[in-house]
Amino acid sequence: MKFVDEATIEVIAGKGGNGAASFRREKFIPRGGPDGGDGGRGGSIYAIADRNINTLIDFRYSRLHRAKNGENGRGSDQYGAAAPDITLRVPVGTTIFDADTGEQLFDLDRHNQQVTLAAGGDGGKGNLHFKSSTNRAPKQFTYGQEGAQRRLRFELKVLADVGLLGLPNAGKSTFISRVSNARPKIADYPFTTLHPNLGVVRTSESRSFVIADIPGLIEGASEGAGLGHLFLRHLSRTRVLLHLVDVSSPDPDIDPVGPAVEGAKAIVEELRKYDQTLYDKPRWLVLNKLDMVTDPEDVKKRICKALDWNGPVFAISALTGEGTQDLIWALQDWLDEERQRANTASDKADGSYVAEDPRFDDTRGPAETPDAP
Template sequence: MKFVDEATIEVIAGKGGNGAASFRREKFIPKGGPDGGDGGRGGSIYAVADRNINTLVDFRFARLHRAKNGENGRGSDQYGAAAADITLRVPVGTTIFDAETGEQLFDLDRHNERATLAAGGHGGLGNLHFKSSTNRAPRQFTPGQEGEQRKLKLELKVLADVGLLGLPNAGKSTLISKVSNARPKIADYPFTTLHPNLGVVRTSPSHSFVIADIPGLIEGASEGAGLGHLFLRHLSRTRVLLHLVDVSSPDPSIDPVDQAAQDARAIAEELRLYDKDLYEKPRWLVLNKLDMVEDPDDVKQRLCDALDWTGPVFGISALTGEGAQELTWRLQEWLDAEREQANIAQDKADGSYIAEDPRFDDTRSDSV
């Protein structure tokens, strides 16, 4: 299925039914009084996040979503029926904006999370509600309210723990195909990847994480050059970025370390220009194609010195898979620790955190 990460739609909720002005007229029952019922509620339109959907492509073809109006009230105390609601199922990670003002309305980042896109109008009141001791034959009734109408922009930000970052042909697609179940298109020309690819990396039967590969960035991407700028938003939800750098050079006259350092600085600068928060995310340096250099250790040290790099650094060969397993294990350990800290912080915020007491640690063994 084609990956579509944004769409513009219009939602129109149903109008409420009108109230009725009616009087009870039956043989042998004089002065029956008012019996006009209320109108039914108009249909509302909701959005629900569904983890079984991974694209917004359906909304490219179905742009208008209109709910039905509620029924009008009738005599004999008959209320109008409410109209059926409409539920739009969207991928988890969908952000919904007002298309006219640009205001963010909803961020559906959890399965089954629900948002009201357009509320249906309330039904009008029948004359039954207006009777009183001084107004025994009311002819007042109210019309149904109009339903809400909005023009919305849907944007999908994929939910991944790890994001791959780098120039075109840095080896991102090859790496994700080696360590996960994703099977992206791989070729020896730039911009092979045209849309984000997600893969699940399973490091053990009970441990896994999601990795995302986006189209390669080039210099000027923050201003719209190339393809990667269209998908940089997908990296905003990741916990850590893997910055892949190609340390091989087919041209013997070019120092591969100098070229790799220049490429790494260019990508880092594009991140900074695009989004400061994204630039400040944890980032690991991954040197790819080390199997094509004579002295991998020397290349790794020289590149770290050139970049003044003090963070985690790994050397791999995405083609052969060398070093990829160690990288995934380290990622899993780091992500597990991050999740545990996030859970503790959430428990503290909820007031349900209980600190462990070492006196009741069953895993401890005291020597006799």
């Protein structure tokens, strides 16, 4: 299935039904009084996060979502029926923005989390509500309220614990295929990864984490160059970034340290330009293609010195698997500690939220029936 991570739609909630102005006219009931019922509520439109969906592609083809109006009230104390609601199922990780103002409205990051996109209008009141000791035959009724209407932009950010970061051909796809169940396309040309790939890394029967392979970045990605800028947003939900650096050299006469350091600095600079929060995330340095280096320890020391690197560093070969298990176990231990430390409210919540929408005020006031009973 094609990966689609952005879509713009319009949602229109249903209008509430109008109240009725009616009077009892049964035989042998000379003073029947008002019996106009209320209008039914208009249909609302909700969004619910579903972990079984992984793309927004359906919303590329279905852009308008309109709920039905509530039924009008009728005589004999008959209330109008409420219109059915519409529920849109979106992937977990979907952020919803107001397409006109750019304001972020909702962030659906848990399975079964539900929000109101557009609230249906309340039904109008029938004339039976206006009966009083001084107004025995009220002609008043109210119209149903209009439903909310919005243009919304859905943006999907993949949910992963670990994000892979690096230049094209740094070996990210090879690495994720080596350590997880993901099977991305792998080739010897730069842009083989065209959309994020998620893989589950299982270290034991009860321990695992999710890793995301993001398209390779190039210099200028934060400003729209290349493919990676489209997917930098997906790294924002990860807990830790693995910065893969290619330490191989196509020419044995060329020192690989210089190009590796230059490329690593360019990637870090793109992170800083794109989002300071993303730049501040925990980041581990992973020196890949160890099997193509004659003196791995020397290369490792020189690269760390040139980058002034003080964080975790691992030297691996994604192709042969050398060093990958040590890295995976270190990641699992670190993530377990982070999860215990976080102890977020999401672990305690039931995952069900309904956010209220402002209603349209009924400024027209009571209406008059054209004819007296």
